[in-house]
Amino acid sequence: MRIATGLIVAGTISLLASSAAWSQALPTKPAAAAPAAAAAPTPPPAAAAQPTQPARAACSNPNALGVGRTVEIDTTGGPGFGFEHFKELDFLKEKEVVLTFDDGPWLGNTPAVLKALAEECTTGIFFTIGKHATYYPEILKQVYAAGHTVGTHTWSHQALVNKKLSEDQRKEEIEKGFSAVKWALGGVAPAPFFRFPALQHPPEMVTYLGERNIAIFSCDLDSFDFKASKPQVVIDNVMRKLEKNGKGIVLMHDFHKHTAEALPELLKRLKAGGYKVVAMRAKAPVQTLPQYDEAVIKDLKLPTMSSRPVSSVVTTVSE
Numbered sequence: 001m002r003i004a005t006g007l008i009v010a011g012t013i014s015l016l017a018s019s020a021a022w023s024q025a026l027p028t029k030p031a032a033a034a035p036a037a038a039a040a041p042t043p044p045p046a047a048a049a050q051p052t053q054p055a056r057a058a059c060s061n062p063n064a065l066g067v068g069r070t071v072e073i074d075t076t077g078g079p080g081f082g083f084e085h086f087k088e089l090d091f092l093k094e095k096e097v098v099l100t101f102d103d104g105p106w107l108g109n110t111p112a113v114l115k116a117l118a119e120e121c122t123t124g125i126f127f128t129i130g131k132h133a134t135y136y137p138e139i140l141k142q143v144y145a146a147g148h149t150v151g152t153h154t155w156s157h158q159a160l161v162n163k164k165l166s167e168d169q170r171k172e173e174i175e176k177g178f179s180a181v182k183w184a185l186g187g188v189a190p191a192p193f194f195r196f197p198a199l200q201h202p203p204e205m206v207t208y209l210g211e212r213n214i215a216i217f218s219c220d221l222d223s224f225d226f227k228a229s230k231p232q233v234v235i236d237n238v239m240r241k242l243e244k245n246g247k248g249i250v251l252m253h254d255f256h257k258h259t260a261e262a263l264p265e266l267l268k269r270l271k272a273g274g275y276k277v278v279a280m281r282a283k284a285p286v287q288t289l290p291q292y293d294e295a296v297i298k299d300l301k302l303p304t305m306s307s308r309p310v311s312s313v314v315t316t317v318s319e
């Protein structure tokens with residue numbers, strides 16, 4: 001924290017040349033999908049200058065799906081998107097789609113989704129889980145570096161409608177999600193785009209997000225990829241619903257293997273069907289709150305400047 005203040009005042013934080021202030025001794029990944037503890041340092045940020053996000057790479061595929069349109073979202077007051085829950089903002093034209101991916105970043109599947117999007121020169125919004133971002137900050141950095149929009153999906157994917165959670169605990173789930181993603185991106189704040197776990201919207205948290213100027217994303221059509229028995233089911237679900245709705249914000253999960261496997265074919269089908277992908281960008285990044293930035297670092301345990309693997313630090317010399 002002490003180190004950080006000086007560095008932040010001294011200059012901008014570079015994503016690629018991650019400063020000591022945001023250095024990350026990589027946490028060890030959990031074996032299963034369940035969130036686990038992580039280890040790493042970091043300080044709370046001040047109002048630091050944010051570097052510009054890298055643009056998507058130039059497209060070398062003449063038959064790519066591409067990006068039809070890019071829209072910038074002013075999140076003042078916490079607008080809601082996705083007709084499953086919010087009816088006011090009907091901004092998509094016929095045949096326009098927004099691709100969204102929840103629950104990452106995750107080993108294997110998120111990189112596969114990134115590869116599929118890159119091959120088709122297209123993009124999406126990644127609603128990442130804070131804890132997962134602390135497990136795989138390098139994967140989340142790849143998402144950001146590829147020019148995709150990074151939003152959040154709570155700290156640990158708790159259902160915020162759960163009455164056992166106090167109001168403070170609900171806020172903490174939201175805020176630590178943003179702070180963790182900022183930590184994982186080396187101090188770069190994500191978009192003020194948020195999706196509730198299981199699309200369950202407690203009214204008081206919808207109000208809170210409005211006060212925090214964070215946009216809320218439901219969806220227009222759910223791929224139900226988490227229930228799909230194989231990739232083809234994901235493709236069929238999305239295409240059938242799009243044909244019915246004509247357009248929409250599509251909910252998928254970069255966390256899931258079937259989705260990652262389905263995506264190359266799904267993107268080809270979208271192109272063949274005449275659909276156009278719309279990129280959604282935030283007008284300004286989220287303003288994280290210092291106490292939650294600190295809380296994330298505390299959760300990540302003791303700061304250390306060493307990122308050497310345990311095998312290089314601890315050697316069994318007799319047994």
Ligand SMILES: [Zn+2]
Pocket residue numbers: 102103153157197198
């Ligand atoms: Zn989720």
